[in-house]
Amino acid sequence: MTETSGRLAACLPIRSDMDLAWVRQHVRQAAAEIGFGLVEQTKLITAASELARNTLVHGGGGQVESVVLDNGRARGLRLTFTDAGPGIADVERALTDGYTSGGGLGLGLGGARRLVHEFSIDTRPGHGTCVTVVCWAAGAPRPRKEAR
């Protein structure tokens, strides 16, 4: 089995709505360089926009780290959104479409999960939240969506 290698592409702050635009711009550039198709690119940028906004609005700000992956057959992008906010007490509920603790539509988290190939949340109430997503450029063997 081939080892997946990663190269740090960027670490960006998420402190304002202008930072959200920078995050989208960075992901757009990185995804294009890696060779993502237009639809895959659009999906990943949209997922990144949702997660970055959650980091800003619910997490009180934080950062995103982006890493270019290569598993020997395909290249991908891994994005890790980290904040030191209140955390998420009930992750299943937060992922449910329509659930929001604020005035949102409650689509961001569940929607972002549908838009990427791999998705994980690491959160501790009172300590913060870390959401990691991975997208592989088309042609890559997609990991099956596993039953959770």
Next chain:
Amino acid sequence: MTGGPGIPDGTHVPVLMLGDVLLVTLQGELHDKAAEQLQQDIAAAITDRSARGVVIDVSGVEIVDSFLGRVFAEIAASTRLLAAETVVAGMRPAVAITLVELGLTLPGLRTALDADEALRMLTRASGYLSHVPGRRENA
């Protein structure tokens, strides 16, 4: 406030009047605050200039996330309360596919393939065909 190199400044959206229709053309990145400002500008323009319709041309928009999608829906809702219609025109296919997967199907929103068609829909509805410059009959 500028977005720096590579990002159109994203802070101001021009609102044009064509006949009795407002034409709003969105380009590239739109900051959240600019999107919220746009909502207010459109409402003000409808009452100030008695507009009967609003066309939001999104053909230059690469990303619509749940925030921007909600702004569109709210513009359409407030426009309707002001006795005008909103049509979102020219959405890119990749954006439409992504919105559906995101779960944002925007049911109440009228759409058109491009700004021309949107203008035609609105002017036909209000009977002000001849007031729109540059449009062709039966095009």
